[in-house]
Amino acid sequence: MLSTLFHQYRSAVAALQKLDVFAGLALRVYLVPIFWMAGTQKLSHFSDTVAWFGNSDWGLGLPLPWLMAALATAAELGGAILLALGLFTRATVIPLIITMLVAIGTVHRDYGWQAIADPGAPFATERVEQAAIKLERARDILREHGHYDWLTSSGSFVVLNNGIEFAATYLIMLLALLVWGPGRYLSADYWIVRYAFSRLASKSR
Incomplete structure (x- = not known):
């Protein structure tokens, strides 16, 4: 059983190597x-x-x-x-x-670590968490005073964390x-x- 699995593994690796x-x-x-x-x-x-x-x-x-x-x-x-x-x-x-x-x-x-501020992602720092609060406040302002659906029709707003x-x-x-x-x-x-x-x-x- 183990020898068969090992043979199949080697065959799969050989096939993948051809895709280099x-x-x-x-x-x-x-x-x-x-x-x-x-x-x-x-x-x-x-x-x-x-x-x-x-x-x-x-x-x-x-x-x-x-x-x-x-x-x-x-x-x-x-x-x-x-x-x-x-x-x-x-x-x-x-x-x-x-x-x-x-x-x-x-x-x-x-x-x-993060390029885009996302407090739910791994390695989120305090800076990222603060950016999320600012982003939500900006969304509230845009919903109230701007055309939010039009502004977000090409994608969601994000904060660049860099x-x-x-x-x-x-x-x-x-x-x-x-x-x-x-x-x-x-x-x-x-x-x-x-x-x-x-x-x-x-x-x-």
């Missing part, structure tokens, strides 16, 4: 628009980005803010393009991982690409490595 082409591609496709939008936003308002990176009162207070802003912008724009192609994937994700670590440590850390949730999720996805690579067949890296091995094999004959 889609796993790497799915991670890349998900991350490309995120980093492209972040990079284009920084580039289109680059002077504001530099000011935010450098100001210690209302920004990040980082040294060499122009250089840091340029590196972050280049990492996100270049990373989005290279991830789309699946080209130099493992090298590409390293600066993006650093960018996410900096974002977690400087932007999101003080706000806890916790590490999204940045941590992107970091985990980048780490997965670093370990597993971009996937077979549908990435430039796969064909480059395959071509290089075929060249080496032909020379060794």
Whole structure:
């Protein structure tokens, strides 16, 4: 009985491993628009980005803010393009991982885990609970003085908590690409490595 179950398990794992082409591609496709939008936003308002990176009162207070802003912008724009192609994937994700670590440590850390304030979710902090009270008060005002049904027809109102949730999720996805690579067949890296091995094999004959 146990040997049969183990054989079935190994067969299922072998079948799943054949789908790794889609796993790497799915991670890349998900991350490309995120980093492209972040990079284009920084580039289109680059002077504001530099000011935010450098100001210690209302920004990040980082040294060499122009250089840091340029590196972050280049990492996100270049990373989005290279991830789309699946080209130099493992090298590409390293600066993006650093960018996410900096974002977690400087932007999101003080706000806890949640990106959206939800007092019913795990890891809800006092800040999140206070945000929920403010949100309910805002809803009461809008119900009384505004067109609440129209205002909420595209979705419910939420309070942005700006916790590490999204940045941590992107970091985990980048780490997965670093370990597993971009996937077979549908990435430039796969064909480059395959071509290089075929060249080496032909020379060794």
